[in-house]
Each structure stands twice: as C-alpha cells, then as structure tokens.
Amino acid sequence: xxxxxxxxxxxxxxxxxxxxxxxxxxxxxxxxxxxxxxxxxxxxxxxxxxxxxxxxxxxxxxxxxxxx
Amino acid sequence: xxxxxxxxxxxxxxxxxxxxxxxxxxxxxxxxxxxxxxxxxxxxxxxxxxxxxxxxxxxxxxxxxxxxxxxxxxxxxxxxxxxxxxxxxxxxxxxxxxxxxxxxxxxxxxxxxxxxxxxxxxxxxxxxxxxxxxxxxxxxxxxxxxxxxxxxxxxxxxxxxxxxxxxxxxxxxxxxxxxxxxxxxxxxxxxxxxxxxxxxxxxxxxxxxxxxxxxxxxxxxxxxxxxxxxxxxxxxxxxxxxxxxxxxxxxxxxxxxxxxxxxxxxxxxx
Ligand SMILES: [Zn+2]
Numbered sequence: 001x002x003x004x005x006x007x008x009x010x011x012x013x014x015x016x017x018x019x020x021x022x023x024x025x026x027x028x029x030x031x032x033x034x035x036x037x038x039x040x041x042x043x044x045x046x047x048x049x050x051x052x053x054x055x056x057x058x059x060x061x062x063x064x065x066x067x068x
Numbered sequence: 069x070x071x072x073x074x075x076x077x078x079x080x081x082x083x084x085x086x087x088x089x090x091x092x093x094x095x096x097x098x099x100x101x102x103x104x105x106x107x108x109x110x111x112x113x114x115x116x117x118x119x120x121x122x123x124x125x126x127x128x129x130x131x132x133x134x135x136x137x138x139x140x141x142x143x144x145x146x147x148x149x150x151x152x153x154x155x156x157x158x159x160x161x162x163x164x165x166x167x168x169x170x171x172x173x174x175x176x177x178x179x180x181x182x183x184x185x186x187x188x189x190x191x192x193x194x195x196x197x198x199x200x201x202x203x204x205x206x207x208x209x210x211x212x213x214x215x216x217x218x219x220x221x222x223x224x225x226x227x228x229x230x231x232x233x234x235x236x237x238x239x240x241x242x243x244x245x246x247x248x249x250x251x252x253x254x255x256x257x258x259x260x261x262x263x264x265x266x267x268x269x270x271x272x273x274x275x276x277x278x279x280x281x282x283x284x285x286x287x288x289x290x291x292x293x294x295x296x297x298x299x300x301x302x303x304x305x306x307x308x309x310x311x312x313x314x315x316x317x318x319x320x321x322x323x324x325x326x327x328x329x330x331x332x333x334x335x336x337x338x
Pocket of ligand 1: 242313
C-alpha cells in the first residue's frame, strides 16, 4: 500500500503500525515526537495500536528548542 | 499623519508594493512588536523589523554578548563583546532606523514578568533557546490573546508557526509538555548553522510585518519546516485546535503560568 510520509509517497507493507513506521523512518528521539495522521494528532501512547491504511497521510512534528 | 519626504524615501520599496502602499506602511509605524531573545532568531528579526519601520520594538534578553554568539547573532559585532545583548541590539536597530522607538528589557522572562512585558505589544516574537521559555511564552500569549511567532532551530533544521489565540492551534496543542531536561538536544549541545537564524528569524519578521500590515496569509494552523541539507521547505497543516489542549481549549486545565526548570547548559550559553 502507499502512504504519505512528510509529504512524500512511500510504498509500505499492509498492516504497518505507527511504531513500525517510526522505526523505518529512523525518527530521532521517537518518545518525544508528535504524530499527525490525516490531520489529527495521534495520542503518544497509541502508536503501537495505530495500524496504517492505504492513502494515510503521516507527519512527524519534532521538538526544536534552539533559537539563540 | 503624513509621511515626511525622508520616510517616503526610506520606505519607498514597501510603499510601491500594491499589497502595502502608503496606507499599509503606516500600520507598522504604529505597531509594537516584542522580541524575546536577542540571539540567532531575534537578531535578524530585530534588524528587519527596525528597517521595515515597526514603530516600537521591545527586545528582552538577560545575557551579554559572547564571542561564540557572533557566528550567527548578526546584530552584535566583535566590538560588542561583553555588552548587554539588549543594549548592543538596540544600538544596531537605532543605527538602522533612528525613527523608531526601541525598548530594552534586560531580564529573563518568567511567570513573574511575562504578562507585564507582553501587555503593551501587538505581536510577540519568540527567539528563545529553551523549552521552558517557549512553553511560558506560548501560555502567556494564549492567556493574554497575543499573536505569537514561535520558532526553533537546531543543526541544519528550523521550523516556525504563527499562533493567533482562538484562531488556530497553539504550541501546546502540538507538544503537550516540555521534554525532560537533556532528552532533546539544544543548540549549544548540538550546534546550529549560523545562517539558519537568518532564514527562520527573517521568516518570523515576515510574519510580524504581514500581521501588522494585514497582508497575505499567516502560518496560523501550519508548521513550516526547513532542512538546509536537502534545501527543502515543508508546510505541515496542523490539526485544528485540539479540543483537549491544556491551555487554549475552552476549558483549560492550565490557568496559571508555569516556570519549568531551566536547562542548566542553556543558562551558561552566553
Ligand atoms: Zn493549544
């Protein structure tokens, strides 16, 4: 199936969970990433139960603390 | 009040823009922007806002200029090392545009002073470098209903969003709480490419000028990210206001300001 990750279309296996996608994408500090799935925030405790479907649109939002 | 000939010439490249014009240029002259942090983000933002003729610019920072700042904080020069950052920044802004009022606040923002600091301003620009300050500024702006440009930079990456309380999501809608101390690296630990402050801080200034002049669409409800290594900008549409946001929902659970623990190494980054 095809999903969109950060605006890019990717081919992934059926039944992929958000936790697995986070591993594949090598998300930095995964315990602190915020995930938006089809423009809805996903509760951070439910990544493992979140099974992705064809056409899903996933965005990772990262903490960025610098500025000075 | 009509423009003087000097003002007409100084702002001629704005006035000639059909989206701004004479009428549009008067708005920033009557506008007040507070920049919190006179560093990587605040430096370019302050310079562009001074040049653009924002009538009153406040700048808040507790630090003095250090040699290690000069790689990115372009408002300060080698001669300014050891000076208060707010004084050094104010001198540069006044030199760029003597027609504006610059207010300096030599202080760290805290729950004690932030409501008073932001009260007089129309638009707040977050140029701080740590999560406790970023959450404090967000919460204060939501409570006081002040428009805010939030941004962060690290390594070769930067991001920003514009928060208009009541109209779109706030910082806490995206990130519920600050990460634990040292869980996520800061600039001092991880480094940052100097021009990143220029890219993202200038975009923050762009949002402030657009807000004051009423021009174009703001980054309300969007997070714009920039990766210098791949040269990609990505505009992420944020979920609409999260019903459960602790600070900006209709039934907030956070109703007083919180001073989270400052990350020790940020305090030393002077
Ligand atoms: Zn919120």
